[in-house]
Amino acid sequence: MPLFQRARFKAPFDISGEILDFACFFYMVEGRMISYDTRGASRLDEKEAVIKNCNNYVQRYLQSQQSEECEAIAVYLYPKMLKMIYENEVPSFLNKEEIPVPKKLISNKLIEQYMSNLTIFFESPDAFDEELGILKLKELMMILLKSENHNDIRQLLSDIFAPVNLKLKEAVENNLFNDLSIEQLAFLCNMSLSTFKREFRKTFDESPARYIRKRRLNKAAELIATTTESIGNIAFDCGFQDISTFSSIFKTQFDLSPSAYRLNVLSK
Numbered sequence: 112m113p114l115f116q117r118a119r120f121k122a123p124f125d126i127s128g129e130i131l132d133f134a135c136f137f138y139m140v141e142g143r144m145i146s147y148d149t150r151g152a153s154r155l156d157e158k159e160a161v162i163k164n165c166n167n168y169v170q171r172y173l174q175s176q177q178s179e180e181c182e183a184i185a186v187y188l189y190p191k192m193l194k195m196i197y198e199n200e201v202p203s204f205l206n207k208e209e210i211p212v213p214k215k216l217i218s219n220k221l222i223e224q225y226m227s228n229l230t231i232f233f234e235s236p237d238a239f240d241e242e243l244g245i246l247k248l249k250e251l252m253m254i255l256l257k258s259e260n261h262n263d264i265r266q267l268l269s270d271i272f273a274p275v276n277l278k279l280k281e282a283v284e285n286n287l288f289n290d291l292s293i294e295q296l297a298f299l300c301n302m303s304l305s306t307f308k309r310e311f312r313k314t315f316d317e318s319p320a321r322y323i324r325k326r327r328l329n330k331a332a333e334l335i336a337t338t339t340e341s342i343g344n345i346a347f348d349c350g351f352q353d354i355s356t357f358s359s360i361f362k363t364q365f366d367l368s369p370s371a372y373r374l375n376v377l378s379k
Contacts, residue, residue: 138160141178142173142174
């Protein structure tokens with residue numbers, strides 16, 4: 112049961128995993144991260160954090176303008192450990208049964224200093240024991256609960272004991288325009304690829320690839336017709352990473368290129 116972990120690696124880099132029966136405070140020291148789960152995406156820049164709870168996740172680490180590398184620190188929040196910290200006076204927010212959407216936590220000087228102070232323990236792990244770990248964990252909880260985001264944090268921590276079991280339809284809708292593969296969506300829903308495809312067709316009466324492509328194209332067409340945003344940005348926002356591929360399948364669907372589609376709408 113690790114309490115604190117630090118990782119540094121070259122971006123871009125994708126990793127998937129699961130958080131079971133506990134929560135995790137993710138803090139970006141350097142670089143950027145997009146964390147996906149059944150509730151959607153959380154985007155973090157440097158010195159920002161998010162609390163994630165019981166769920167499968169896919170995390171995408173991206174370069175910043177300053178560096179090609181990313182560095183992240185994870186602080187694990189175990190229910191048993193939190194009860195130990197608060198002894199017999201378990202805070203009321205740990206007993207709620209809500210399923211909050213994780214919100215980005217913009218760091219403050221106290222959180223930055225706290226993360227900086229952890230560095231010595233990563234460099235000298237022998238100096239770190241369980242008693243000191245509990246004290247450091249309690250310190251973080253006190254900093255978070257006294258921050259400007261304390262209401263959001265209390266809401267987030269309220270779901271530590273309850274797994275996030277959203278239905279397939281909700282999970283798909285929450286990630287419809289995110290850059291995730293069918294395999295990654297299946298993982299987020301805690302299903303094998305074959306099970307996911309079968310359950311998806313039962314729910315939407317279409318294959319995942321066809322349904323998702325159609326919804327993304329319709330959304331892109333709506334934005335092209337109603338905004339002045341560039342075609343490239345619209346394609347990216349709708350889950351397409353390659354503008355030429357997007358233009359090709361858009362023309363197949365609407366018989367016009369994205370630019371011609373916009374001109375056609377404007378002419379009417």
